[in-house]
Amino acid sequence: MTERTYVAVDLGASSGRVVAGWLAGGRLETEEIHRFPNGPVALRAGERTVLHWDVLRLFEGILTGLRAAAREHDVAGVGIDSWAVDHGLLDADGALLGNPVHYRDARTDGVPDRVFEHLPAPDLYARTGLQVQPFNTIFQLVAAAGTVQAATARRLLLLPDLLGHWLTGAEVAEVTNASTTGLLDVASRTWSTEVTDVVRDAFGLDVAALLPDLVEAGSVVGTIDPAVLRGEVPLVAVGSHDTASAVAAVPATEPDFAYVSCGTWSLVGLELDRPVLSEASRAANFTNELGLDGTVRYLRNVMGLWLLQESIRTWEESSGRRVDLPDLLTRAEAAEPLRCVVDVDDPVFLPPGDMPARIADLAARAGEPVPQDEVETVRCIMDSLALAHRRTVREASELSGRDLSVVHVVGGGSQNALLCRLTADATGLPVVAGPAEGTALGNLLVQARALGDVDGGLPELRRIVAASCELRRYEPDLGLDWDAAEARASGGPRAR
Ligand code: ADP
Ligand code: LRH
Numbered sequence: 001m002t003e004r005t006y007v008a009v010d011l012g013a014s015s016g017r018v019v020a021g022w023l024a025g026g027r028l029e030t031e032e033i034h035r036f037p038n039g040p041v042a043l044r045a046g047e048r049t050v051l052h053w054d055v056l057r058l059f060e061g062i063l064t065g066l067r068a069a070a071r072e073h074d075v076a077g078v079g080i081d082s083w084a085v086d087h088g089l090l091d092a093d094g095a096l097l098g099n100p101v102h103y104r105d106a107r108t109d110g111v112p113d114r115v116f117e118h119l120p121a122p123d124l125y126a127r128t129g130l131q132v133q134p135f136n137t138i139f140q141l142v143a144a145a146g147t148v149q150a151a152t153a154r155r156l157l158l159l160p161d162l163l164g165h166w167l168t169g170a171e172v173a174e175v176t177n178a179s180t181t182g183l184l185d186v187a188s189r190t191w192s193t194e195v196t197d198v199v200r201d202a203f204g205l206d207v208a209a210l211l212p213d214l215v216e217a218g219s220v221v222g223t224i225d226p227a228v229l230r231g232e233v234p235l236v237a238v239g240s241h242d243t244a245s246a247v248a249a250v251p252a253t254e255p256d257f258a259y260v261s262c263g264t265w266s267l268v269g270l271e272l273d274r275p276v277l278s279e280a281s282r283a284a285n286f287t288n289e290l291g292l293d294g295t296v297r298y299l300r301n302v303m304g305l306w307l308l309q310e311s312i313r314t315w316e317e318s319s320g321r322r323v324d325l326p327d328l329l330t331r332a333e334a335a336e337p338l339r340c341v342v343d344v345d346d347p348v349f350l351p352p353g354d355m356p357a358r359i360a361d362l363a364a365r366a367g368e369p370v371p372q373d374e375v376e377t378v379r380c381i382m383d384s385l386a387l388a389h390r391r392t393v394r395e396a397s398e399l400s401g402r403d404l405s406v407v408h409v410v411g412g413g414s415q416n417a418l419l420c421r422l423t424a425d426a427t428g429l430p431v432v433a434g435p436a437e438g439t440a441l442g443n444l445l446v447q448a449r450a451l452g453d454v455d456g457g458l459p460e461l462r463r464i465v466a467a468s469c470e471l472r473r474y475e476p477d478l479g480l481d482w483d484a485a486e487a488r489a490s491g492g493p494r495a496r
Contacts, residue, residue, distance in 0.1 A: 005073035008443035011082035013264040018065025021444035028468040034065035040102045051102035077447040079238035080160040084180035088162040089153035097149045103135035107143040118202040129186035129275045129288030138182030145205040156210040160240035168222030171212045174237040176244035179290035218450040238446040245442030248292045250408045251466035258393045262413025268392035269299025302388040303344040310355040332378040333418045340368045340380040341489045386422035410438035425478040435469040
């Protein structure tokens with residue numbers, strides 16, 4: 001039995017995990033208590049098939065993890081983070097109105113342009129600082145306007161806040177995640193009445209009435225139901241947007257770093273102390289999400305390892321055999337570099353489906369040699385992702401006027417040596433890889449600080465992370481011709 005153990009609930013799009021952590025000799029020691037799969041579930045709804053999250057199964061996974069943690073540890077606090085933008089709607093009795101819809105569902109197709117007719121994209125960006133992604137909460141709500149659920153809803157809770165509500169009864173919105181909704185004013189860190197008024201007046205949905213009070217990360221929001229954890233265990237609002245927790249745990253020792261939070265998505269950018277709201281930034285579709293301690297996460301979403309996850313799912317489903325990822329990556333490392341590159345940010349890759357076929361189709365249309373097998377497809381994904389990391393790091397640096405000396409790769413993708421090596425070569429900067437579970441570490445450290453076990457700002461949290469894990473360094477030494485590859489890749493940022 002250890003003392004003052006914190007428990008991080010970290011829900012990723014590919015898996016959920018419950019991680020225990022405690023401080024010992026200036027280091028954070030961790031133990032993965034429970035891991036459970038996650039993914040979209042397609043359900044018929046009238047004429048359409050709608051992608052959902054299985055939120056009750058996720059809640060069950062959390063309960064299993066919390067109870068297992070309490071059997072082994074003296075739990076001092078719990079924090080929850082998950083992917084952004086998605087939410088549950090509650091009725092006047094507090095009951096959940098339907099399973100939360102997955103951000104990859106097609107219901108938001110064409111919705112951003114409908115919103116821009118009433119609130120032009122530059123005006124929305126000036127207020128929220130948010131990149132245009134079809135799945136931003138504002139667009140999901142406009143897509144839902146007029147449905148029975150939207151008409152019946154009395155409360156909207158983002159996913160970590162919804163799960164926290166089921167554990168404590170509290171109804172709040174933690175700010176880092178609220179900043180991904182498109183409803184938050186980036187300057188004042190409060191809900192934007194200008195934006196919610198437009199949604200009400202143009203689409204008949206009184207969003208402001210649904211939104212709970214905001215809390216900053218580090219606040220105690222409630223006490224965990226004693227039927228789950230005995231002993232008045234506080235639920236701490238952490239950076240409940242997984243990317244906020246991941247960036248808080250980037251083990252940087254100098255300020256001039258870029259990061260790639262590399263999992264289902266690659267979130268590529270910089271940490272700033274104020275937003276960049278220029279027209280060039282908007283046109284490049286960079287986002288200003290809110291981070292810990294008043295920081296801004298200035299970044300762009302790159303499609304990420306989703307392409308690999310969905311390719312593996314496609315191959316496994318069609319062949320009935322398990323794909324061995326480390327073996328596949330080793331073989332891809334030996335394949336011809338930069339033979340085929342595609343624009344990984346093409347919207348064709350957003351919905352679930354047969355990624356190898358979509359990659360082949362895009363390559364053929366761009367005049368690139370089409371990958372012939374699994375190894376060539378994986379090599380194409382890795383080369384193309386590295387190219388997108390390069391493009392995004394460079395643009396972030398230019399648009400913010402910040403020079404960079406290193407790229408930190410955190411998240412599950414930090415274990416992908418091929419991708420890290422290619423990212424170093426493509427960006428021309430050393431890559432420091434790890435920790436793989438950065439999000440859970442950021443979650444744990446914010447709890448420890450809120451409850452008095454850590455004293456200091458983000459540099460202190462980062463020092464602890466750096467002292468607590470093994471990091472790998474990759475130098476830009478492959479000598480590949482990324483300029484030529486960039487010229488071949490079909491895309492670039494999607495400006496509005
Ligand atoms: P999310 O939080 O979005 O669910 P993670 O940060 O857990 O994502 O990262 C998941 C990804 O990490 C997987 O899709 C896989 O590509 C990569 N990954 C996990 N383990 C390994 C490994 N041992 N070697 C290489 N890549 C790995
Ligand atoms: C990563 C993430 C990302 C969002 C996306 C919806 O898990 O939170 O920051 O853009 O999911």
